[in-house]
Amino acid sequence: xxxxxxxxxxxxxxxxGRQGLNDCWPWMGRKAANGTGILTxxxxxxxxxxxxxxxxxxxxxxxxxPGASHxxxxxxxxxxxxxxxxxxxxxxxxxxxxxxxx
Ligand SMILES: [Zn+2]
Numbered sequence: 531x532x533x534x535x536x537x538x539x540x541x542x543x544x545x546x547g548r549q550g551l552n553d554c555w556p557w558m559g560r561k562a563a564n565g566t567g568i569l570t571x572x573x574x575x576x577x578x579x580x581x582x583x584x585x586x587x588x589x590x591x592x593x594x595x596p597g598a599s600h601x602x603x604x605x606x607x608x609x610x611x612x613x614x615x616x617x618x619x620x621x622x623x624x625x626x627x628x629x630x631x632x
Pocket of ligand 1: 553554555603605606607610611612615
């Protein structure tokens, strides 16, 4: 059943208050205590797991998210899932967000 990914993607975008490219895209679904969005993702075996909505969208639209990393909202809004407002921080060495168009 190869529709798992599509379903998850559609579920994700339904919960995003998508606006202009440079605006914040507020997450309208469940949120963690720290304010970041939580998306429930279906595993191939039928179980589910919770992933950060901002991590999901970064992985979906920008690049893979390594395990030992953190996604930071440059706009300061923890509930924002606009990829343009997200930067990947690797633990230990904080990367500056300098035009990384991957
Ligand atoms: Zn934002």
